[in-house]
Amino acid sequence: MSTLPKPLPGDLGPDGDDEIAYKRWSREEVQALIPPSISPWRVVMAQLLAGLAVAAVVWLVTRGPTHVESSLWGTAAVVLPSALMARGMSRKVVANPGALVFGFLFWELVKIGVTVALLVLAARSVPDLHWLVLLITMIVCMKVNWLALLWRRKRVQG
Numbered sequence: 001m002s003t004l005p006k007p008l009p010g011d012l013g014p015d016g017d018d019e020i021a022y023k024r025w026s027r028e029e030v031q032a033l034i035p036p037s038i039s040p041w042r043v044v045m046a047q048l049l050a051g052l053a054v055a056a057v058v059w060l061v062t063r064g065p066t067h068v069e070s071s072l073w074g075t076a077a078v079v080l081p082s083a084l085m086a087r088g089m090s091r092k093v094v095a096n097p098g099a100l101v102f103g104f105l106f107w108e109l110v111k112i113g114v115t116v117a118l119l120v121l122a123a124r125s126v127p128d129l130h131w132l133v134l135l136i137t138m139i140v141c142m143k144v145n146w147l148a149l150l151w152r153r154k155r156v157q158g
Contacts, residue, residue: 038148038151040082040085040086040089040090041083041086041090042148043082043086043144043145043148044079044082044083044086046144046147046148047075047078047079047082047141047142047144047145048075048079048141050140050141050143050144051071051072051074051075051076051078051079051137051140051141052075054071054074054075054136054137054140054141055068055071055072055075055137058070058071058133058137066126066127066128066129066130067130067133069126069129070122070126070129070130070131070133070134070137071133071134071136071137072137073118073119073122073126073129073134074133074134074135074136074137074138074141075137075138075141076118076122077115077118077119077122077134077138078115078137078138078141078142079141080114080118081110081111081112081114081115081118082111084107084110084111084114085107085108085110085111088103088106088107088110089103089104089107119134122134
């Protein structure tokens, strides 16, 4: 049989007894603790802008059309599946947590499948595809997700 630890002197109730005083939070106090969410469409747009910026830098550095095309394929391989997942996940609100998890896993699987399909299509349609440029662009676009989390954190703290 376990016993509860004795409360500290500062934890005593208003009468000085051993009962711990609890404060009931209002709805506004609880909602103030929940960080504001960021629209997935803003993240998709940020990914697109990051991919276009990488393509512009690639154009300035290489002046090669196949390098730029490779960069644009890398952008498409991240942005299009992300947009598809954002559309699928924001389509309707699900109250059942199990259905929500299943929906997330389903759309994540679709996202991976579309990404692989786009990479195969890029390899077949661009004769001199530069894989390094494509992969660097994909990495930059995917890292925008982390920047969105950091931006959200700054908004909460600020």
